[in-house]
Amino acid sequence: MKYFKVLAVACLLATATSAFSYDVIDRYKLIDDKLKTEQMLRPIGHDFFLDIGAALNMNVRDFVDDIKKANDFSNADAAAKLANAQGVLAKYDKTEQTVKINVALGFPVFRFSIGDLKIQPNVRVFADGGANIGIRSDKITADTIFDLVNVDLPASLKTVIRNGFGSYIKGDDILAPGANPNLCTTSGFDATVEAACIQSKGKFFFPDTSIPDMFLFAKIDGRVGLFNDYTYGEHFFGNWNIYGLSRTDVFQRVNSSMIAKGTKIELPKKKNTQMALQTDYRLGYMNSNYRIFASLEDLKLAQLKDRDAGSKELSYGYDPLMRIHADAIFKYSVLSINPFFGLHKRKGYGFSDGIYAGADAGAHVWGDRIGLQLRGMVDKQYITISPRLKLWLLQLEYSVKSPLKSMDGDVKLSAIQSVDLRLFF
Numbered sequence: 166m167k168y169f170k171v172l173a174v175a176c177l178l179a180t181a182t183s184a185f186s187y188d189v190i191d192r193y194k195l196i197d198d199k200l201k202t203e204q205m206l207r208p209i210g211h212d213f214f215l216d217i218g219a220a221l222n223m224n225v226r227d228f229v230d231d232i233k234k235a236n237d238f239s240n241a242d243a244a245a246k247l248a249n250a251q252g253v254l255a256k257y258d259k260t261e262q263t264v265k266i267n268v269a270l271g272f273p274v275f276r277f278s279i280g281d282l283k284i285q286p287n288v289r290v291f292a293d294g295g296a297n298i299g300i301r302s303d304k305i306t307a308d309t310i311f312d313l314v315n316v317d318l319p320a321s322l323k324t325v326i327r328n329g330f331g332s333y334i335k336g337d338d339i340l341a342p343g344a345n346p347n348l349c350t351t352s353g354f355d356a357t358v359e360a361a362c363i364q365s366k367g368k369f370f371f372p373d374t375s376i377p378d379m380f381l382f383a384k385i386d387g388r389v390g391l392f393n394d395y396t397y398g399e400h401f402f403g404n405w406n407i408y409g410l411s412r413t414d415v416f417q418r419v420n421s422s423m424i425a426k427g428t429k430i431e432l433p434k435k436k437n438t439q440m441a442l443q444t445d446y447r448l449g450y451m452n453s454n455y456r457i458f459a460s461l462e463d464l465k466l467a468q469l470k471d472r473d474a475g476s477k478e479l480s481y482g483y484d485p486l487m488r489i490h491a492d493a494i495f496k497y498s499v500l501s502i503n504p505f506f507g508l509h510k511r512k513g514y515g516f517s518d519g520i521y522a523g524a525d526a527g528a529h530v531w532g533d534r535i536g537l538q539l540r541g542m543v544d545k546q547y548i549t550i551s552p553r554l555k556l557w558l559l560q561l562e563y564s565v566k567s568p569l570k571s572m573d574g575d576v577k578l579s580a581i582q583s584v585d586l587r588l589f590f
Contacts, residue, residue, distance in 0.1 A: 220583030372420035
C-alpha cells in the first residue's frame with residue numbers, strides 16, 4: 166500500500182509542477198503530444214500515402230507581425246525602438262505561440278506470416294518542424310544568462326561571464342558590458358576564444374528584468390525506416406517500428422534590447438543536428454467491438470551521429486512517449502460511433518495533462534472509402550472538434566482546440582487550429 170501512496174504523491178507533484186511553472190520546451194512537448202494523439206486517431210493503414218498537416222495558434226500571425234514591426238530599423242531612434250519592443254512583449258505577456266508543420270509518405274512492403282503471427286511491413290518517411298514561443302518575466306541568473314546566446318561559448322569565456330554576472334545592467338552587451346567593455350581582449354583568453362568572443366559581440370544583450378522576455382524553442386525532426394504492423398491470432402495486435410531519427414533544435418531567450426537592435430532570430434551556423442536509431446512498440450488486445458493497447462514511442466537505441474563541435478546541446482532530448490488507449494465501435498448500417506479514452510505521458514508534463522476522452526460519429530460507404538465523420542474530444546486544457554471528409558483516395562480533416570479555461574497555470578491559453586490532407590491508394 167505504501168508504494169501506491171508514494172506513486173500518488175509523485176503524480177500530484179508532477180501535476181502541480183506542470184500547472185504552476187512554465188518551461189517553453191515542456192509546453193511544446195505537451196502541445197505536440199496532443200497533436201500526435203490526433204494523428205494517432207487517423208490511422209494510416211497499409212497503403213501508399215502522402216500526408217501533409219499544419220497547426221498553429223489563432224493569434225500567431227498577429228504576434229509575428231508585431232515582432233517584425235518592432236524589429237524594423239527604417240524609422241525611429243534607438244529609444245523609440247526599445248519602447249516599441251517593450252510594448253510588444255508586454256502586450257503578449259504570459260501567452261504562447263505554437264506552430265507545427267508535418268509531411269509524411271510511405272509505401273507497403275510484402276506481407277508475410279510466421280505461424281499465427283502476420284506481419285505487414287511499411288517503408289515510411291516523416292518530417293516535422295515546429296516552434297513554441299512563450300513570453301513572460303523570469304529571473305535571470307549566472308547560468309540562465311547563456312539562454313540569451315544561441316551559440317556554444319567556450320568554457321573559459323562562460324566562466325568570466327559568470328564571475329562578472331553581478332556587474333551587468335539592463336542593455337549591456339553580454340560580451341562587452343559597461344563594467345568591462347574590453348572583456349574579449351583583457352581576460353587572458355587564447356586566440357581562438359578571443360576570436361569567438363569578438364565574433365559574438367553586438368548580438369546579445371542583458372535584459373530589463375521588469376519587462377517580459379521571449380523564450381523561443383524550435384525543432385526539426387526527420388524519420389525514415391520500417392514501420393511494421395502485426396496481428397497474432399484473433400485477439401492480439403500492435404506494431405514494431407525501427408527507424409533513423411535526425412533532430413535539430415534551438416532554444417534562445419530574446420529580450421526587448423535584442424529585438425530593438427535587430428538581433429536575428431535564426432538557427433545558428435553550427436547546427437546541433439544529431440542522428441539516432443530509435444524504436445516504437447505497441448501491444449494491443451481486441452475482441453468483438455473493442456480494443457485496448459499500450460505503447461512506447463521514441464525510444465532511443467543508439468547514437469548514430471553527434472552534433473557539430475561548437476554547437477549547443479539539444480534542448481529537447483530523447484525522452485520517450487508512453488501511451489495507453491482504449492476504444493470501441495458500434496455500427497448500425499452505414500452509421501457508426503467510436504468512443505475512446507486514453508493517457509499519454511512524457512517527461513516534462515504531469516499525468517493529468519495527458520488524459521483525454523472523446524468519440525467519433527460518422528457515416529461511411531464502399532468499405533469506409535467514402536464518408537463523413539465528426540470527432541469531439543476533451544482533455545484538461547481543451548475541447549477539440551474535428552470534422553473529416555473522406556473521398557476514396559483523399560482524406561481531409563480540420564480540427565480546432567478551444568480552451569476550456571483562460572489560464573493553465575500561468576499560461577494564457579488560445580485556440581489551436583490544424584488541418585490534415587492525406588492522399589492514399
